[in-house]
Amino acid sequence: xxxxxxxxxxxxxxxxxxxxxxxxxxxxxxxxxxxxxxxxxxxxxxxxxxxxxxxxxxxxxxxxxxxxxxxxxxxxxxxxxxxxxx
Numbered sequence: 001x002x003x004x005x006x007x008x009x010x011x012x013x014x015x016x017x018x019x020x021x022x023x024x025x026x027x028x029x030x031x032x033x034x035x036x037x038x039x040x041x042x043x044x045x046x047x048x049x050x051x052x053x054x055x056x057x058x059x060x061x062x063x064x065x066x067x068x069x070x071x072x073x074x075x076x077x078x079x080x081x082x083x084x085x086x
């Protein structure tokens with residue numbers, strides 16, 4: 001559906017865990033986005049935009065300006081996988 005392969009899914013899972021932990025963090029520690037997590041967030045927001053447009057549209061637009069739309073070059077998809085980012 002997104003045309004972005006599946007390499008970003010691990011980063012999306014890691015980001016989801018970090019966001020859940022961030023919700024419980026009383027000190028307000030920020031959740032940092034590396035390239036893999038930012039690309040995963042971009043894909044999640046694209047899917048959200050396609051299925052349920054929301055107030056996150058502006059964030060999706062900023063990330064779309066950076067990452068564009070598929071087809072993504074295979075070399076770029078490898079760069080955005082979590083194993084490459086660690």
